[in-house]
Every structure is written in C-alpha cells, then in structure tokens.
Amino acid sequence: MDLRADHFALFGLNRAFRLDLSDLDSRYRDIQAQVHPDRFVNAGDAERRLSMQWATHANEAYQTLKKPLERAKYLLQLDGHDIQAENNTAMPADFLMEQMEWREAVMEARTGGDHHELEHLHNRLRADISTRYEELGDLLEQGEAVLATDRVRRLMFLEKLLYEIDDALASLEE
Amino acid sequence: MALFQIAEPGESAAPHEHKLAIGIDLGTTNSLVATVRSGLAVCLNDEHGRALLPSVVRYHADNSTVVGYDAQTKQAVDPRNTIVSVKRFMGRGLKDIAHVESMPYDFVEAPGMVKVKTIAGIKSPVEVSAEILKSLKERAEVALAGELVGAVITVPAYFDDAQRQATKDAAKLAGLNVLRLLNEPTAAAIAYGLDNAAEGVYAVYDLGGGTFDISILKLTKGVFEVMATGGDSALGGDDFDHRIFCWVIEQAKLQPLSPEDARLLMMRCREAKEYLTNNPQAQITVRLSSGEVVDITLDVATFAEIAQTLISKTMQPVKKALRDAGLRADDVKGVVMVGGSTRMPQVQKAVGDFFRQEPLTNLDPDKVVALGAATQANLLVGNKTGKDDWLLLDVIPLSLGLETMGGLTEKVIPRNATIPTARAQEFTTFKDGQTAMAIHVVQGERELVADCRSLARFELRGIPPMVAGAARIRVTFQVDADGLLSVSAREQTTGVESSVTVKPSYGLSDDEIAGMLKDSMEHAKDDAMNRALKEAIVEAQRMIEATEAAMKEDPHLLNEAETAKIVATIDKLRQTMAGDNRRHINLAMDDLGFETQAFAHRRMDQSIKKVLSGRKVDDIKMGEDA
Numbered sequence: 001m002d003l004r005a006d007h008f009a010l011f012g013l014n015r016a017f018r019l020d021l022s023d024l025d026s027r028y029r030d031i032q033a034q035v036h037p038d039r040f041v042n043a044g045d046a047e048r049r050l051s052m053q054w055a056t057h058a059n060e061a062y063q064t065l066k067k068p069l070e071r072a073k074y075l076l077q078l079d080g081h082d083i084q085a086e087n088n089t090a091m092p093a094d095f096l097m098e099q100m101e102w103r104e105a106v107m108e109a110r111t112g113g114d115h116h117e118l119e120h121l122h123n124r125l126r127a128d129i130s131t132r133y134e135e136l137g138d139l140l141e142q143g144e145a146v147l148a149t150d151r152v153r154r155l156m157f158l159e160k161l162l163y164e165i166d167d168a169l170a171s172l173e174e
Numbered sequence: 175m176a177l178f179q180i181a182e183p184g185e186s187a188a189p190h191e192h193k194l195a196i197g198i199d200l201g202t203t204n205s206l207v208a209t210v211r212s213g214l215a216v217c218l219n220d221e222h223g224r225a226l227l228p229s230v231v232r233y234h235a236d237n238s239t240v241v242g243y244d245a246q247t248k249q250a251v252d253p254r255n256t257i258v259s260v261k262r263f264m265g266r267g268l269k270d271i272a273h274v275e276s277m278p279y280d281f282v283e284a285p286g287m288v289k290v291k292t293i294a295g296i297k298s299p300v301e302v303s304a305e306i307l308k309s310l311k312e313r314a315e316v317a318l319a320g321e322l323v324g325a326v327i328t329v330p331a332y333f334d335d336a337q338r339q340a341t342k343d344a345a346k347l348a349g350l351n352v353l354r355l356l357n358e359p360t361a362a363a364i365a366y367g368l369d370n371a372a373e374g375v376y377a378v379y380d381l382g383g384g385t386f387d388i389s390i391l392k393l394t395k396g397v398f399e400v401m402a403t404g405g406d407s408a409l410g411g412d413d414f415d416h417r418i419f420c421w422v423i424e425q426a427k428l429q430p431l432s433p434e435d436a437r438l439l440m441m442r443c444r445e446a447k448e449y450l451t452n453n454p455q456a457q458i459t460v461r462l463s464s465g466e467v468v469d470i471t472l473d474v475a476t477f478a479e480i481a482q483t484l485i486s487k488t489m490q491p492v493k494k495a496l497r498d499a500g501l502r503a504d505d506v507k508g509v510v511m512v513g514g515s516t517r518m519p520q521v522q523k524a525v526g527d528f529f530r531q532e533p534l535t536n537l538d539p540d541k542v543v544a545l546g547a548a549t550q551a552n553l554l555v556g557n558k559t560g561k562d563d564w565l566l567l568d569v570i571p572l573s574l575g576l577e578t579m580g581g582l583t584e585k586v587i588p589r590n591a592t593i594p595t596a597r598a599q600e601f602t603t604f605k606d607g608q609t610a611m612a613i614h615v616v617q618g619e620r621e622l623v624a625d626c627r628s629l630a631r632f633e634l635r636g637i638p639p640m641v642a643g644a645a646r647i648r649v650t651f652q653v654d655a656d657g658l659l660s661v662s663a664r665e666q667t668t669g670v671e672s673s674v675t676v677k678p679s680y681g682l683s684d685d686e687i688a689g690m691l692k693d694s695m696e697h698a699k700d701d702a703m704n705r706a707l708k709e710a711i712v713e714a715q716r717m718i719e720a721t722e723a724a725m726k727e728d729p730h731l732l733n734e735a736e737t738a739k740i741v742a743t744i745d746k747l748r749q750t751m752a753g754d755n756r757r758h759i760n761l762a763m764d765d766l767g768f769e770t771q772a773f774a775h776r777r778m779d780q781s782i783k784k785v786l787s788g789r790k791v792d793d794i795k796m797g798e799d800a
Contacts, residue, residue, distance in 0.1 A: 010782075011786075012785075012786035027785075029394075029397050029565065030785045031782060031785055032565060032567065033565050033785075034781040034782060034784070034785055035778065035781070035782065036565060036566075036567075036655070037594060037654070037655040038354065038553070038554055038565070038566060038655065041324070041353050041354070041554040041555065042554075042555065042556060042716060042719070042720050043720045043724075043774075044717050044720050044721055044724075044766070044767060044770055044774065045717075045763075045767045046767050046770055046771045046773075046774040047720070047724075047770075047774040047777070047778070050774050050775065050778050051778070052594050052652070052654060052655070054778060054782070055594050055655070056594045056595055056596045056652070059591070059592045059593075059594065059595050060595070060596075062592075063591070063592075166497070170493070170494075170497055173493065
C-alpha cells in the first residue's frame with residue numbers, strides 16, 4: 001500500500017461504479033482512525049508528516065468516491081478516458097434545447113418568486129438525474145466507456161442545473 | 175520527570191503514566207482552562223474559586239501586566255492600557271475592525287495585523303493574548319503540580335487562516351506546546367456528545383463575546399464528523415452591548431464621550447443586557463466625568479427590538495451551513511447552545527423557532543468549550559482508558575483560492591472540505607525566458623480578490639528560462655489538522671527541482687517570535703536562551719519516547735542493523751541533551767528523524783493493511799453466507 005494506490009484500492013474496494021455508500025463510510029472512518037494526525041500528536045516528525053499525507057489522501061479518495069459523478073469521472077479516468085469537460089461542448093442539439101427549456105423554467109420561477117414551482121422543478125430534475133445514474137452504471141458495467149463519457153458530460157450539466165435551482169430556492173428563503 | 179500516578183478505577187491494572195494535558199478556551203470576554211482528572215473533565219479555578227478569567231490585560235509602565243478580574247476593574251480608569259476583547263484584533267488589520275471609533279485604544283497600523291500603543295510600548299494582539307494564556311498556564315501548573323505535556327487551544331470555527339495562525343503564535347509565545355487548534359463548536363460537541371452518548375445530526379449554535387459559529391455535526395459511534403460550518407468572526411455579545419450603548423447615547427442625547435466615560439457606559443450596558451436575561455427591565459446609571467448623570471431604563475421589549483437585527487444576522491450562516499451539509503432544519507436532532515450570549519432569551523427563542531425544537535442548554539454555555547478541549551487534549555496525549563476513544567473529522571470554514579487574471583479568484587480548496595486536505599495546481603510561464611512568477615493566495619467566498627482576505631503573496635524564483643508555456647510549476651496547498659495552510663512549489667520539467675515552503679505573510683516568523691520572547695523575558699528570572707534549550711530537551715525527550723514505544727510495538731518491522739542504528743542515534747541524542755547546546759540537540763533530532771523514516775513508512779503501511787485485511791475477511795464471510 002502506498003500513496004500512489006488508487007482510491008478504490010485504498011479502501012480495499014473493487015473498481016466499480018455501484019457501491020454501498022454506508023460501507024464506504026465505515027471503511028473511510030476505519031482508515032482515518034488509523035492514519036489521522038490526532039493519532040500521531042506524540043509521534044516523531046517523520047510519522048507526523050506521513051500521517052498528514054495519508055489522512056489527506058483518504059479525505060480526497062473519500063470525497064471522490066462518495067459522489068456518483070466524481071466516482072464515474074474517476075473510473076473513466078483510471079481507464080484512460082478523459083472527460084475534457086471544459087474543451088468539449090459539442091453536445092447534441094436536442095440535449096441543449098432541453099437544457100435551455102429547463103433554464104427558462106427556472107429563471108421564470110425565480111423572477112416570479114414561485115417557490116412551489118422551483119420545488120417541483122427540483123424534484124423532477126432529481127428523479128431524472130437518478131435514472132441517468134442508473135443508466136450510467138449499466139454502461140460502465142458493460143464497458144461502454146465512450147457512451148459513459150457522454151452520459152457523464154450530460155450529468156455535469158444537470159448537476160449544475162440542480163445546484164442553480166437550489167440556489168434560487170435559497171435566495172427566495174432569504 | 176515521570177510522575178507517580180495512582181491507577182484510577184476502570185483503568186488497566188498496570189498504572190501508566192498520566193500525562194498532564196489541558197484545554198484552553200481563549201475567549202473574547204472570558205477565558206478558561208480545564209483538564210481531565212480521574213476520567214472527568216473539570217475547569218481549573220483560580221485561588222478564589224473562579225473558573226472564568228476575564229480576557230483583559232492591563233499594561234504598566236514597567237512592562238509588568240495584570241490579567242483577569244484585577245485588570246477588568248481598571249478598564250474605566252485606565253482604558254488606553256487595559257486591553258479588552260483582544261480576540262477581535264487577532265490576525266486583523268485596522269480596517270477589518272468594527273466600531274474602532276468607540277474604542278479607547280491608540281491603534282498602530284502594522285502589516286497584516288493591527289497593534290496597540292500602550293504605556294509599556296507597542297503590543298501586538300498576539301502578545302496580549304499570550305499574557306492571558308500564560309496566566310492560565312500558570313494556573314494549571316499550580317493546580318496540577320507538574321509540567322504540562324501540551325494544550326488544546328480552541329478557536330472559533332469561522333476563524334480564517336490569519337486568525338488561527340495568530341492564536342497558535344500566541345500559544346507558542348506563552349510557552350505552550352500546542353497539541354491542536356480545535357474549533358469551539360466541535361469542542362462543545364465533544365463535551366456534549368460524550369456526556370449524552372448522542373447519535374445523529376446535531377447543530378452547535380455558538381454565540382460568544384465577539385464571534386458567532388454554527389456547526390452541523392454528524393455523530394456516529396465514536397466519530398464526530400463536521401459536515402459544515404459557518405459564522406461571522408466579528409459578531410458576538412460585544413455587538414449587543416454596542417447597540418445598547420448607541421441607544422443610550424441617542425436617548426440621552428450625549429455629546430462624544432471621553433475614553434474613560436465610554437468604557438464605563440459600555441460596562442453598564444453589558445450589565446444591563448445580562449440583567450435583562452432574568453428581569454423585565456434594567457436601569458443604566460452612569461456619572462460622567464463632567465458630573466452629568468445618565469439614568470435611563472431599558473425594558474425587555476425595547477432590548478428585543480435593539481437585538482433583533484443582530485439575532486437575525488446569525489440566522490443567515492445557519493441556513494447556509496445547513497444547505498452546505500445538504501440538510502434541512504428537520505434533519506437536526508438537537509441544537510446545542512454554546513457561549514455566554516446564548517443566555518439571552520431572545521436568542522434561544524429565535525433558534526428554537528428556526529429548528530422547531532427546544533435548544534439544549536443543560537451544559538454551562540461558558541464552560542462547555544473548555545471542557546471539550548480538555549477531553550480532546552487528554553485523548554491526544556494518549557491518556558485513554560480502553561473504551562474511551564473517538565475520532566474527530568473537522569473542516570476548513572472558508573474556501574482557499576488564488577488570484578487570477580483581472581483580480582478574480584480561482585477556488586483551490588472549497589469551504590467545508592474535511593481537513594487535512596491538499597490540492598496541487600499546475601502553472602506555466604507566459605513569457606519566453608520568464609524566471610519568476612507571482613502567486614497570491616486568498617481566503618473567502620467572494621469572486622473578487624479585493625473582497626477576500628489576502629493570506630500570502632509570494633514569488634517563485636529560479637524557474638529555468640524556457641519558452642513561454644514550457645515550464646511546469648506545481649504548487650501544492652496543504653491545510654493541516656489545525657486548519658493552517660502551507661504552500662510549496664516546485665518546477666518539474668527540467669529535472670532541476672526548486673522547492674519553496676511559504677509561510678503566509680501575516681504570520682510571525684520564528685525570529686519575530688524569538689524576539690518577542692526575549693522582550694517578555696527581560697523581566698523574568700530565566701532568559702529566552704534557557705527556555706529555548708529547555709524546550710529542545712522536552713521535544714527530544716518526546717521524540718525518544720515515541721521512537722522507543724514504536725520499536726517496542728513493532729520490533730518485527732526492523733532488521734538488526736536498523737535497530738542497532740536507531741538505538742545508537744538515540745544514545746547520541748541523549749548525550750546532546752545532557753549538554754547545553756540547543757543546536758546539537760536539534761541536529762541529533764534531525765538524525766533520529768532520518769533514521770526512523772523508513773520505519774515510520776512501514777508502520778503506517780502495516781496499520782492500513784490491518785484495517786483492510788480485517789475487512790476482506792468480513793467480505794468473504796458475507797459472501798459465503800449469501
């Protein structure tokens with residue numbers, strides 16, 4: 001085991017998109033219980049430095065595996081597929097149209113102060129996103145990396161949209 | 175130096191050495207020190223039986239100081255030299271401090287942090303805080319009759335890097351070995367959670383004298399996980415006093431007051447606020463130096479109105495923290511109230527209304543932070559009794575970023591990231607032959623650099639000249655378990671690796687601390703040199719103990735030659751400790767560090783493998799069952 005091991009190996013997990021989150025939580029805590037700097041307050045410099053590196057590594061690995069989008073990106077990246085999020089905006093026209101409609105609906109509800117409508121949009125998008133993660137999981141299991149990469153890019157748009165809806169909801173509450 | 179210790183009930187039969195560790199709540203208004211005695215966290219009282227030490231320092235012309243109640247009684251007599259609420263100035267420039275106009279001090283603007291001109295010379299807030307810490311340290315040494323191994327010092331969760339660094343510097347200056355900087359709400363959660371065996375999501379609402387924190391924590395078996403934190407490091411009980419103060423001035427149509435009168439009136443306002451906690455109205459009576467008498471009645475309804483804006487100001491961070499944690503108010507199982515200012519019924523009502531439940535106030539809101547800090551200190555030094563074990567996972571309160579083109583910030587580490595955390599970013603040159611590059615690190619959530627706090631500006635020099643865009647400079651930002659940032663950089667294309675470690679600019683250099691130490695020692699018995707030597711010996715002793723314990727635990731991880739080498743290095747270190755040359759001790763410590771590096775790697779490796787192998791066995795079993 002060294003600091004270059006991949007995030008799945010760190011937690012003793014197989015490389016897979018579908019994982020049991022509560023199991024991941026407890027593995028993460030078990031590792032932190034061993035390596036956290038609080039365990040090495042009385043140790044020598046070398047051990048203290050190592051402990052910080054390991055705890056940092058465990059935090060990063062946990063954050064990546066915890067969120068499905070990050071996890072999918074990471075899996076694809078381990079497999080040599082770059083998401084190229086910033087450079088690649090060539091999305092299919094129908095997807096982009098759909099996005100624009102969503103955005104218009106959010107904007108309208110936001111300017112109109114329509115809390116109820118925003119909640120509704122939030123729930124609808126939530127459901128849509130979780131269906132898409134199911135599909136993404138299947139694609140990754142079937143080794144359809146190119147298709148999976150495309151689905152990840154779409155999900156990046158949708159997650160961002162979901163964040164904006166939440167943002168609008170929060171600003172209405174203030 | 176080993177102390178005889180009687181084994182406590184429930185402890186293992188072989189009495190191990192009980193190490194003396196303390197927790198300090200360095201508050202805006204009051205400070206406290208606590209320790210764990212016979213398995214129970216207790217506050218240590220002064221000779222009059224008082225746990226609180228008012229965070230007030232008075233300087234005399236001969237550079238001697240008075241700290242606590244005796245200084246507090248002099249604040250209206252000698253306001254310029256009697257520093258109250260110094261915590262508000264920690265790591266802050268003059269422009270960051272609210273209500274400067276109603277403060278009696280002679281401020282001196284200094285790079286990074288404001289200073290105060292007193293009769294004993296110019297004092298930095300770090301020095302003033304160190305006086306408070308020294309006083310608590312002495313109290314603990316007398317009460318515990320022994321040498322302290324170390325201290326956990328609490329800071330508001332919302333303190334930024336500059337404020338944390340300043341606090342750590344103050345502790346160093348006071349001669350304390352800082353085991354950890356601990357966030358105040360987290361400390362409270364430890365005291366509360368361990369007491370009540372709580373599980374689930376809890377909110378800690380901490381309104382102190384000068385700071386406000388909200389932390390959302392998830393408590394599961396033995397783990398305190400901070401999910402999000404928020405707050406305002408310049409909002410507290412002092413602001414309520416100030417509002418009453420302004421109200422009195424307006425009602426009584428007072429002319430601008432002298433520093434003495436202002437201080438006196440402010441004290442009366444605070445007393446009135448406290449009185450209103452249990453009474454329908456309070457009388458504010460002050461005889462000004464002009465002979466004029468102010469006599470005014472403040473009733474609860476008027477106070478509630480005055481306080482309303484401030485209380486609602488605390489609710490914004492509460493909402494934001496909940497949102498960052500991905501939770502709603504209903505998900506919160508309990509709300510723990512911390513800080514003297516939560517005694518105000520108006521605050522309790524607002525918090526209760528928001529979370530739709532009665533807030534928890536069964537622990538003394540003044541003491542709970544110190545008790546939690548002591549509990550954590552006891553764990554950190556290794557005084558644990560088998561079952562008492564827990565893990566704390568805390569977060570960084572504010573995002574760290576870099577200045578990019580056009581004065582914009584680029585986030586490098588997001589707020590609420592679990593610490594320790596790190597992130598590396600790659601940069602390149604934009605001109606042919608460019609050999610230097612400026613980097614500006616900021617902290618805050620705003621998009622414009624100007625709206626964030628500037629932490630450090632530094633220049634990377636010695637980049638090998640190349641065509642534009644060819645150099646690859648990797649800058650690593652590391653936030654440690656105290657929430658403190660360090661930055662290192664290296665250029666990695668040419669094989670010529672240059673690496674710098676940058677200490678943020680607001681912090682004090684070790685030389686500056688040494689200088690302050692020397693200044694403060696001129697009036698003490700032993701000099702700074704002696705103390706530095708003593709500290710090196712303590713540090714070396716600690717290192718030897720740690721190494722020997724590790725060798726005893728894992729002898730199989732070393733071969734004979736390695737064991738012999740380490741033993742010889744320890745012997746050499748012991749020899750230097752008998753002498754009086756600090757440099758020799760430090761060199762010998764470096765040697766020991768070097769010799770034990772591979773061993774440390776193997777031990778870490780082993781403990782991680784142990785966790786994983788335990789897991790794998792479980793997995794197999796589960797597979798068979800299914």
